[in-house]
Amino acid sequence: MLTNELELTPRRGLVVWVYSLxxxxxxxxxxxxxxxxxxxKYVVLYVDEESVEETIEKLNKQFFVRSVEQSFRPDIxxxxxNRLGNQDCHDEPLDFEEQKTEIRLAEFDD
Known part of the structure; x- marks a missing residue:
């Protein structure tokens, strides 16, 4: 029996600054x-998560590479x-304060 499951491998982005392309x-x-x-003169490169450190070491040894930076997006x-203050308060109506604003039109002297 064949199963059509797609297995995703975790990846990490690397920014490789180079002297020449x-x-x-x-x-x-x-x-x-x-x-x-x-x-x-930079390249965004995706590598497998388990081989990030050794890939960075290999890239830094290349003569055309200036520096290598990791993406920290998978760590965020x-x-x-619960971070934006919306902690299960969907049942309560929201209170709005009406502001009294005065609209003035610009006066033009012709």
Whole structure:
């Protein structure tokens, strides 16, 4: 029996700052090249989570690499239910204070 399940591997983004983009083909062997900035000379690269540290070490040894930065997005908690002050208060009506504002039109001298 065949199961059609897609297994996702956790990945991490790396920003690789380079001196020149001539060696872009060499970067493709380290992971998936997602974006290349020709003007600012950096490459966004996605690698498997379990091989991040050794990939960073290998990239830093390359002669055309200036520096390597990790993306910390997988480390951020993206659950915002109790952080914005909406803690199960959907039953109560919201109180609004009516502001008394005065609208004045600009006067033009012709």
């Amino acid at each position: 001539k060696q872009l083909r060499n970067l493709k062997r380290f992971g998936y090249v997602y974006y290349v900035s020709k003007k600012m 908690n993206m659950n915002f239910t």
